[in-house]
Amino acid sequence: MSPAVTVTDLTKRYRGVTALDRVSFSLTENRIYGLLGRNGAGKTTLMQILTAQGFATSGEVTVFGQQPYENEQVLSRVCFIKESQTYPSNLRVHHVLRAARLVHPGWDEKLAQQLVDDFRLPPQRNVRKLSRGMLSSLGIVVGLASRAPLTFFDEPYLGLDAVARQIFYDHLLADYTEHPRTIVLSTHLIDEVSDLIEHVLLIDQGRLLLDAEAETLRGQVVTVSGPVAAVDEFARTGAELHRVLLGATARATVRGDFGPAVHDQARSLGLGLEASSLQELVVRLTTNSNAPAPGADSAGAASKEAVR
């Protein structure tokens, strides 16, 4: 399948800040991507450039095979829902929806109305009078009902309660299944979306740390606990990301190409073993500046934290 997006050696510098540092990747059509990273990692900057709302300092970007700047053919197929979208003060909710309908050729009015109901949005209310969560819901309605072939959600749930977030996830999955498209979801709520995401892009300090299938990552990271010497032996089979010492025992998070035999191996060493979550992997990879790069040797790279 042809890529929806290709990014080659993309660098963005603001005065004194390198927000993106020679980033390269591509997005395949009809997949859900998780764009992950800590505050200030460069996620919004990347989405701004891909949606032609910001300029690269250097590097190449194509969207649906073309450069996106002032390119109506490309931009009519793209929807970008920003973290804190602002609207002109005189607009009401239904005005925003009507404007979105005009801009997005794939707009589904029935879905929009369904979402408005589910989020309990008041169509006649002035957008300035919406609560923080309602404003986020409005962005989500636009993002989903646009059915844009390339949709970016940049941390779309500021102020959204747990029920509303679940409504978002349920609709996203249901609508994506019926109408596949490329969706990029930038979020800090990694545990909540880990089952939705098919592919992970992890950015840290402007650099791409991970570009991997979520399914592959799931089997790659485990946490083992038991006697220190046994944990040491197990950890040598992969890259140790983190360790907590508790007297003579240790608990270590290890990344490696673990096959089905990993359970037997841990058992034979007298270790307990659990699969680690995607969130844990992201936290461990981005906690310290000396966190190991993907595939790096464990030696010296582990974040070891003695708690006793």
Ligand SMILES: Nc1ncnc2c1ncn2[C@@H]1O[C@H](COP(=O)(O)OP(=O)(O)OP(=O)(O)O)[C@@H](O)[C@H]1O
């Ligand atoms: N207009 C700007 N001028 C100067 N620096 C900027 C500007 N926009 C972003 N930056 C800097 O670029 C870096 C990346 O910011 P960006 O907003 O892309 O991060 P992010 O990953 O979206 O963060 P968050 O998760 O907190 O929203 C940060 O250090 C930020 O301070």
